[in-house]
Amino acid sequence: MPVAVLLLLLVLVPFDWFLGDYTALMILIGIHTMVTVGLCLVMGYTGQVCLGQAAFYGLGAYGSAILATTYHVNPWLAMALAAVITGAFAYVVGYPIFKLKGNYLAMATLGLGLVVVILFEQLDSLTNGVRGITGIPRLSIGDFVFDSPFRRYFLVWVFCLATLLLAQNMVRSRTGRALKAIHGSEAAAESIGINAAQFKVKIFVLSAVFASLAGSLYAHHVFYISPGRFAFLFSVVIVVMAVIGGLASIWGAIFGTAVVRLLSDKLLIELGGWDMIIYGLILVVVMILVPQGLFVGLRDNYERWRLKRAQRGAVA
């Protein structure tokens, strides 16, 4: 039922008579939800911190942009190639990095994010340095070009919902249970035959591919990309989205992403540095009060309250 309501809302949004000019905002929410879901899988379900998600988003965007503009590769093929390259990169980097745990893993992924941005800035012949890449072609199916926000909205949300469904199925599968076991106790998980290192790298690669696809969609949507858009702050913004949605919650990702995008694109647009202050406050306050994440935490508390009231009712 909630899924049906969500789908109905999603179909209505891009029509001007429904919410006016919110189509562009909804496109970004769809794109960023894909990145957030990947982070939820790594952080919420598996318990591994990643502070470099923007790097994979950027690799997808740059991969698509470079292949499609400089090498005139078909945009769809460029998107797929970028995802494969990003996934392979995540695998090669993830293999040593996931030997680390906790704080060290967090700092290593943070550093990874910084280095990828340095590459975007320094590989001038490939990325055009800090000036960025412009003139990224539109995606199209045959003669049908995704050249209006209205059209791209549906394209993005098809991708986004497919990602969410895939993630949800995975969480409910054997792999998902293995990840939860690793989150609970790595030693216990390994004692029942789960190869923790392998699962962690696998889920890291999957999250990187999600982020890469989102990055490609973003590049084809905005037409122009530059290194600054994939800096550390974006990795933190993704963490904020995951924290609001509830770290271990697939559908919460949409909610968390929507809240952050509404905040920063519609409400804080005039307020400059306030977005950092608000993000920081959200992270600190939510993690102190409801460490499982805002959305999930509120739901859990509500269920507990309802249960308690029902019990009291039964006694009386």
Next chain:
Amino acid sequence: MSLDLFVQSFISGLSQGSVYALVGLGFTIVFTVTRIINFAQGEFVMVGGMLSWAFFTLYGVPQVPALILAILVATIVGAVLYSLAIRPARKASVVSLIIITIGASILIRGIVSEVWRGDFVRNGTDVVRPPYFTGEEPLHFLGASIEPQRLWIVGTTLLVAIALHFFFSYTMVGKALKACSVNRIGATLAGINPRTMALIAFAMAAALGAIGGIVVAPQNTTWVEAGLMLGLNGFVAAAIGGFRSQLVTVVGGIGLGVLEQFAIRVDWGPFSSGYASAIALVVLLVVLLARSAKLAEEERIS
């Protein structure tokens, strides 16, 4: 590489590495006392530099009081950070604490860019430079020209490191901090309040960062985002010291700075000096992986 370039790189490296060492010491002190990695550690360098600039340039405070005020305010920021964000989250997991301290670092950055936004807009940039401590005239030594500020940076760091050594060996508070890091429960039995010690550790780490900030800002300038890379480099220094040894942390930080400065000046062919910041990450991965077994063991114990 000619001799003058060698001397130049070496001294630049010493001064650059000194700041990494100070940040690394902050990481180490907080970690040994509380078992927390404070991801906001690098921000204190930025805050220290910004405050010394603001007090001197904007509010007309004479230079020496401005520097002292900057350290004091940054120390208070560190204590407030502990009291408001870390202490209420006592039972939090490692993941929660990472997110909390990351949140705190973003919050600090946001506050700094809001407080002086008018000035940043007027200057057209958030890059600020407080004045040199003693003149701009470079000193000449073995054909290399060296800014006096670099000597201030290295000298201050060495002085602070030595003072810290004496503080931990010969004062009551220092010994109490040490006791807390060796055995928390044992220290509590001896009448030491671990929460007070944690507060002191955070305040000290903030002060160390701010000292780094005020000495390095005249040389390297500072800006809102500056704390990020400094934090990463300081973390590497602390990792070299295993988040335990202050001496190895200082040596590691300075070594990292020297390595970085030599790497910038060597001709790598197609690779430009812009990649130098990536060196810290490579060193980080090598150090962490080499130590991963031992670090994991320590984390289990704590």
